[in-house]
Amino acid sequence: MNVATAPEPAKPVRIHADRSAGTLAIDWADGHQSTYPAIGLRWLCPCAFCRGEAGMPGWLDTMPTLSTEQTRLVDVQLVGSYAIAPSWADGHHTGYYPFVLLRDRCPCAACMARRSTEAKPNPREVRS
Numbered sequence: 001m002n003v004a005t006a007p008e009p010a011k012p013v014r015i016h017a018d019r020s021a022g023t024l025a026i027d028w029a030d031g032h033q034s035t036y037p038a039i040g041l042r043w044l045c046p047c048a049f050c051r052g053e054a055g056m057p058g059w060l061d062t063m064p065t066l067s068t069e070q071t072r073l074v075d076v077q078l079v080g081s082y083a084i085a086p087s088w089a090d091g092h093h094t095g096y097y098p099f100v101l102l103r104d105r106c107p108c109a110a111c112m113a114r115r116s117t118e119a120k121p122n123p124r125e126v127r128s
C-alpha cells in the first residue's frame with residue numbers, strides 16, 4: 001500500500017478573507033485554489049441552527065431570504081487544524097466549516113465539472 005505520499009488535499013496553506021470583495025480564498029496544499037463568495041459560504045453553514053438537528057429542519061432549510069448583514073463576512077477564525085468558523089455581520093458565528101467540506105464544495109469550474117459528473121452515476125449502466 002502506498003500511504004501518505006501525496007499531500008493531504010483538504011489541507012489549506014493559506015486562508016484569506018477579503019471583506020471588501022466579500023470572498024474567502026483558500027490555497028490548498030496540493031496547489032488548488034478556491035474562492036468562495038461569502039453568500040455561498042453562508043448557505044453552507046453546517047451549524048445545528050442553520051442545518052437542523054435530530055431530524056428537525058434548520059433555518060436554512062426554510063429557504064430564508066438572506067439579508068446583507070447575514071451574508072457579510074466580518075471575520076474568520078481557525079478551529080484547530082480542521083475547520084474555520086466565519087463570523088457574519090448579523091452576529092452568527094457558530095458554524096464550523098471543516099476543510100473537507102470546503103474543498104468538496106469548491107466553486108471553481110474544474111470542481112463544478114467534476115461534481116456534476118460524479119453526481120450523476122448511472123446505476124443501470126450495462127457493463128460488458
Ligand SMILES: [Zn+2]
Binds near residue numbers: 046047049051092
Ligand atoms: Zn449557522
Ligand SMILES: [Zn+2]
Binds near residue numbers: 034107109110111
Ligand atoms: Zn476547485
